[in-house]
Amino acid sequence: MRRPKSLTPLFLLPALALMVPFVIYPVLKTIYLSFFLDGKFVGLENYKNVLLSPDIINLDRFPAKSPPWGALIHNIVWIAIHLPATVFLGLGIALLLRRKEVKGSSIVKSIIFLGMVIPMIVGG
Incomplete structure (x- = not known):
């Protein structure tokens, strides 16, 4: 209906x-x-x-000199390093824990799950 x-x-x-x-x-x-x-x-x-603003992009110091390079360039570098690292690290751990023969994988899965659920419980 x-x-x-x-x-x-x-x-x-x-x-x-x-x-x-x-x-x-x-x-x-x-x-x-x-x-x-x-x-x-x-x-x-x-x-x-x-x-x-030089606070956003400071190309005078990039890439040979040390930071600060400006907020925009800092964020681009952070994303270029952090995003692939977390995706591939998370994928690798997930594939490793998927196997049944890995000892303690269920405990590690529970700990990871608790780390995701507890903030929601506290917030609720």
Whole structure:
């Protein structure tokens, strides 16, 4: 038995009731405020100032000299090292624990699972 299509939007209302005030409104308000400085409309001037700031990109020190290279370059380097390392390390551990002949794999799986569940329990 199919339910009428007119009821479909009603099922979206609880999710929208939480998303609008806590996600959508703050994102739109942040974008709106990014075009103002001290209550005065400045357009894209804030974006230009941020992108031209030596705190964001400092190519004078990159790559031969030591950090700081600027926030943007620092984040790119961090992502280039951290993301592949965690993905491949996690995949390797998962493949290793998948085998039944590895002793203590069920205990390690339980510890990993507890590390993911406990923060949710505490938060709840």
